[in-house]
Each structure stands twice: as C-alpha cells, then as structure tokens.
Amino acid sequence: MTDGWVMVIGLEVHCELKTTTKLFCGCPNMFGNEPNTNVCPVCLGLPGSLPVLNQKAVEMAMAIGTALNCEIRPSTFHRKNYFYPDQAKDYQISQYDEPINVDGWLELPDGFRVGIERAHMEEDTGKTTHAGVTGRIHGADYSLVDYNRSGVPLVEIVSCPDLRTSAQARAYVTELRSVLVATGASDGKMEEGSMRVDANVSVRRSADDPFGTRCEIKNLNSVRSVGRAIDYEAGRQIALIESGEQIMQQTRHWDEDASRTVMLRSKEDAYDYRYFLEPDLVPLVPDSDWKEAVADALGMMPAQRRARLADLLRDAGNVTDARTEQVATVVDLGLDDLVVEAIAGGIPTALALARTANEAAADPEAARQLDPGSFVTLLSMEAAGTLSSTQAKTVLAELLAAGGGDPSAIAREKGFEAMSDNLLSVTVAHAIEGNPDEWARYCAGEDKLAQVFIGQVMKSTRGQANGKAVVAELQRLRG
Amino acid sequence: MVDTPRLTREDVAHVAGLARLHLSDEELDLFTGQLAVVLDHAADVALLDLADVPPTAHAMAVINVLRPDIPGQTVDREEVLAAAPSVEDHRFRVPRILGEAP
Incomplete structure (x- = not known):
C-alpha cells in the first residue's frame, strides 16, 4: 500500500449451494453437463410455470447463517428485473429488503x-458465451446461452466494509471458503465458479476520514486474484486522487491476463431493477425448532477445529509457528480428524501432525477417505521404530493409493523389516571406520555430524535403518 | 378519494423506458389517463387505517411452501431448442448484448 493512504474493502461472495436440484425446480444442479440438458419450464421461464422453493437449499442457507453468527x-423473495439473456424470465428471483440472514460476523x-451485513438466497444465472473475435462482449457479434446453471441456488454473503488490506481480504475469502465447506453447503471449488467474489474498494488519507468513493470489482475467481485486483484498484x-482527479463510482471488471481493472459501467448507468415481491412465492419463516435442528446438525467450524488441535499441541508442549501452520493446513484440507484420532491412539502429537500436514496432505482427496485405523497403526510402527520415517512415508503413500489396508503387510511386501540390532551395530561401525575425522569431531561434541553417519548407514541399508536407532548406537559408542 | 400525487406523463415515459417500450406521444397521453384511473382505484385503500398491517403480496396468510430436494422431470433438449428462434452448438443464440451482466 502506498504511504499515506488506507484502503477500505467490503466483499460480496456468491456461493453455489451443493443441493441435488435447483432452487425453484427439480432440475439437476450439476456442473459440466451438456448444454441445456438440465432445464425445464420453470428455469426456462416458460409461461404458466411456477417456482417452488427447495427445502434443502433453505436449510443450507440457514446453516451458513448459523456458522456466520x-x-x-423471516424473509421474502423479490423479482429483480433486467434485460439480459442469462435469465430466460428477464428477472432473477432474489431476496431484497428481507434477507434470511443478517448481522453476523x-x-x-x-x-x-x-x-457480515447479510447472507441472502438467490438463483444463479445461465452461462453466456460471446461469439466473435475477442470472446468478450465488446466486439461480439452474438451470444450463446446455456441455461443449465440458471436457477442453481446461491447464497450471497455481504461483508461490512471492515477489511483494510488485500492480505486481510484474502484471509477473509480463505476462511469463509473453509466455513462454507464445513457447513456442507459448498464444495468450495473457486476454479469451477462455485464461489465468486466481488470487491468494493475505496481509499482515504487516514482512518479518521470518511469513506472515499468506492468502485466495485467483479470477476474475482481465486484468492490470488482477490488480492491482486484490490491492490491494483x-x-x-490513489494515482487519480494524487493527480487532482476525483474517483467516479463505477463497476469494474478484473482482467486477470492484463492484471488490471477496466470500467464496465458508471453509476449513471446504474440499473433500475424495478424490484417487487415475487407473487408466486410466499414468505419463508423458519421457526425456532427448525433453526435449532439446523444448528444441531452443524459440525465443528474451522476456528473450533484449529483450537482443538492447538489445545492438543499445547498439552504436549509442542507449540511452534511451523506447527501452527501445519494445524491451519490440515484444518483447511479437512484432515484434522486424522490427527485427532492418531493422538487419541497414542501417537506423539508432532508426528501425527507432521505426517498429516506433509505426506497425507499431498493427496487430500485420498486422505479424507483413508481409514483412520490403518493410519494410526502405521504411525505407531514409526513411533516404535519398527519402520524408519522414510519407510513409513512409503507405506503411507501405498495406504492413500489403496484407501486403507494393513500397514504391516505392506511393510513386509516392501521388504521393510526392522533391522536387527546386531546388523545395525555392524553397519554403524563400518560407517565410523570410513569417516575417522568426522567420528573424532562427533566425539568432541559436534552432534550435527551424526547426519553424516545416518546418511552412510541409510545408503548402505538402502533406507531400511531407523535414523533414531542409528543416533542411539552412535551415542552408545561415543560413551 | 384521497389526495395522492397525480401520475404524470413523465412517470409513464420513465416506466415505459425501463420496460424497453417505445411509446408515441398519442400512446403516452392515452396510457397516462388509463393508468391514472387504475391508480386512483387502488388509492381507495389509502383511506383505511393500515398502520398495523404488514405489506404482503398475498391475500392468504401462507408461509413456508417448500419441496423436497428430489430431481424432477427435465425437458428434452431437442424439444427445448426447437422452440428457440435461433440455435447454435446446442445453445440459444441471442443478439449481441449491449453492456455486461448486472
């Protein structure tokens, strides 16, 4: 950020709900199908068709509201009227002045x-493709419309203008994504458009000044573009104000390839959406029983799950910045249950966390399916020294590929039998013979030279030796 | 009859513009008169004391009409596209769009 300026940022996040069907009709809510196959009279806006609200979508919206405090x-639906072919009806059904969720954080x-100012329900639009030289609207000869996405349930989450840096905005989107996934309402796939972000950005000289004129940036489809677009904007x-010009309230488009925002329209062109109550839908009034049932069904949120692991780390006296980062990683990937089960199974906290955050996290999809029992068995073999860490990682990769299995059987198959103490002593003695200078320095107290001998022993045993056992033998010989 | 502001010709031209309707001068005069009569009729409601009545779009006090999240019948794509004025690549082909999506 340029010196002498502060930003004010508010974000609007559109989240597609992962229901089986659309918001107001029974058409499948499915990404990537053949164009115009998931359509019916309701989502095509044919005369005489009537919308009926999807109960599951309402419950997911309530779950999001609960998770966001x-x-x-009680809420209602409005028609937002506009002339654009991405809705066949020429209006979008959305919640307007009475949204289902308000005033959270x-x-x-x-x-x-x-x-959180509000989190309201609305229907998604169809997908338009602009034919012509550029693929963009300007210069397009005509457009092609696929209505598969039209009517897919969305929740739009509107933050208060509380964010002050692009890093904070990125952190907000990341955390919100984790929360939405944890509620079961979203798959969090930003690359498939299940989460889309618009950013309202303004600048001012000091935090005591009133808000500056803001511009809204559309088309932010990754956490990275959220940060880059805000910084650019x-x-x-700032450059405009410093050269004596005024900021005009605008809607701007983030062009990822060109790394800049371009104007879409000014406030003067703002649409008059002629909102009015949707006459085909009745008010939605969740009673306290329903709200309680939704709240009870809600699992732990990422913040609670991080706190749960942080507590276990603290109990084990194991808190470091690196481990706190590992905690964030496993929670973000939904792998924290593995860690908790492993710790409950007697595995040292640091080992349980490291194997999950480093090795299991390499294939999170498989790791989420992994049988915790096999994971715990494997880690206890490593903790006991039956397997070296190199061997344990190899077995873990096999477990992940197969979705589970018997770690000892896999270890046997790979020839990962623990080395006998006798063979280990012989091998260590051999390594010492080959490196007399290092041995002398090790004996003089240069502990880090143990690595030289571990390396030698690993090489001559092709990774079968246990590093800790080698160190123990070295210490025994040093006396 | 209560004293409400009379609908003007400009109001009608504005509303017509929002609906992308192009009205001639004669049509504006005609519809301004007709719409004013309709609004006058509705204005009778303003005579009632409705301070305690919440706004509604429905005559019946019905809430929470919901359906289960179960797939229903979709329409065959060929049938859908056969009704479209223009089709390309299994998609609806529409004229060049002025301005971006709202």
Missing part, C-alpha cells in the same frame, strides 16, 4: 472479526 429472520485466524484510485 447471523440472526435468521466471521473471525479470521488472527482473531480479527469481519462483520487501490493504486489506480
């Missing part, structure tokens, strides 16, 4: 709380 309120991992606004 919102008040869940999301706490970021560093403890900063971002206010703030820089653009």
